[in-house]
Amino acid sequence: MGSDSDLPTMKDAIAVCEEFGIESEVAIVSAHRTPERMVQYAQLAHQRGIKVIIAGAGGAAHLPGMVASLTPLPVIGVPVPTRNLQGVDSLYSILQMPAGIPVATVAIGNAKNAGLLAVQILATHQPELLERVQQYRKTLCESVIAKQAKLDKLGYEQYLQQML
Numbered sequence: 001m002g003s004d005s006d007l008p009t010m011k012d013a014i015a016v017c018e019e020f021g022i023e024s025e026v027a028i029v030s031a032h033r034t035p036e037r038m039v040q041y042a043q044l045a046h047q048r049g050i051k052v053i054i055a056g057a058g059g060a061a062h063l064p065g066m067v068a069s070l071t072p073l074p075v076i077g078v079p080v081p082t083r084n085l086q087g088v089d090s091l092y093s094i095l096q097m098p099a100g101i102p103v104a105t106v107a108i109g110n111a112k113n114a115g116l117l118a119v120q121i122l123a124t125h126q127p128e129l130l131e132r133v134q135q136y137r138k139t140l141c142e143s144v145i146a147k148q149a150k151l152d153k154l155g156y157e158q159y160l161q162q163m164l
């Protein structure tokens, strides 16, 4: 991530990795403030055994794209929400990559999906992990079914009351 101020957003990606038992490292690397560190980090990542990079940044969010240009690894970009432009600036900065250097961009602030996407990339060659992804999806499905049952039982007005 570009700054420690991104951590409240990026912690959701870290949590997903932990949930799926994926080893991760958390680093503050900025294309603007620590350009040489960024080049070194991105160029050496694959040699250190890293498989996927999740890069989160806000505002003029050049970090994910620059990292992607320096590594052969897949890069997932997280547009961090910003005060003045609500993260639309981050989103556009990360999303509009030129053909040839892709960044898999998730929704503004959605580091959780970045974590899940990283897990799914790793799961393509790890059958046990793939099984856990399927189990996770099953849990998601069951939670929606449970909500529907509750909605049917209570009616929407009482359901809404309980939500507030």
Ligand SMILES: Nc1c(C(=O)O)ncn1[C@@H]1O[C@H](COP(=O)(O)O)[C@@H](O)[C@H]1O
Binding pocket: 001, 002, 003, 004, 005, 006, 029, 030, 031, 032, 033, 056, 057, 058, 059, 060, 061, 062, 063, 064, 080
């Ligand atoms: N977008 C970038 C980059 C970069 O792209 O390299 N480095 C820092 N930043 C962003 O600046 C915002 C404000 O940072 P501070 O809170 O440290 O001032 C953060 O969201 C960070 O990701």
